[in-house]
Amino acid sequence: MTVIIENDQLIATIAEEGAELISLKSKESGLEYIWQGDPEFWGRHAPVLFPFVGRLKEGRYSYQGKTYPMGQHGFARDQVFEVIEKGDEMISLSLKSSETTRKIYPFDFELVLTYKLEESAIIVGYQVINSGKEELLFSIGGHPAFNIPIEDQLSFTDYYLSFEPKVDRIQLPLEGPFVDLEHKTLGQTSVDYDLKRSLFEKDALIYETPGKTEISFKSDKSKHSVSLSYDDIPFVGIWSPYGVEAPFVCIEPWWGIADKVGSTGELIKKFAINRLAPEGLFKTNYAIHVK
Secondary structure (H helix, E strand, C coil): CEEEEECCCEEEEEECECCEEEEEEECCCCCECECCCCCCCCCCCCCEEECCCCCCHHHEEEECCEEEECCCCECHHHCECEEEEECCCEEEEEEECCHHHHCCCCCCEEEEEEEEEECCEEEEEEEEEECCCCCEEECEEECCEEECCCCCCCCHHHEEEEEECCCCEEECCEECCEECHHHCEEECCCCCEECCHHHHCCCCEEEECCCEEEEEEEECCCCCCEEEEEECCCEEEEECCCCCCCCEEEEEEEECCCCECCCCCEHHHCCCCEEECCCCEEEEEEEEEEC
């Protein structure tokens, strides 16, 4: 099932499966900004990553003496959410822990995603509620994929990647799918990057992004662009499949990250894990702006 929200400028479609944004169109231009999930390249659109971001060593983790399997990016993206609130311009969807989730993630939680249209932007809100009696350990992140090129007459390499503010940021390299903290560098995000396939030769570009951040795809050949903005999210990943001509790029805001090289797999020692006390609430958001 899918649900539509709209305002004077935009129309958005959200799937109940995964609470995933699957379409964001401009009413004026008719342009579609969200990747439409062609499985030849990547079959998703904008999945939520919960309760883990990225991969775990050997596809599992340990907690309180037990070992649990877990696939890349967790399980929320494959679960059916319940619509708990709906208006013309907004929707909230909820996923609660169950006997099924506890078999691979032994915590009680409620995850709420909210989408709200504001002029030419959509605000994506996350709430994680600890409904259990012990500390909740989790990561969460977004994975929206944007059509690049936005317009059919342009090409992938007509675009450039731009960060605001214009400052350099810590860049975290990957060794395979895992974060190599020992070799982090200073990424030159104070300048714009021409978009080219070789940027993704070693998978995603990952940066630390404290403070207010805006990341955009723009072209000097068009007035149309897309950007993602937020305030003080720890990490962002920029990704497009390497070795194929995939016509999309993802901007992925992350509160958490893949296991680091040399990880023991113990959840309580996981790098950048979030901790939430019983009855606690984690609340955050990011915005997608289109022109």
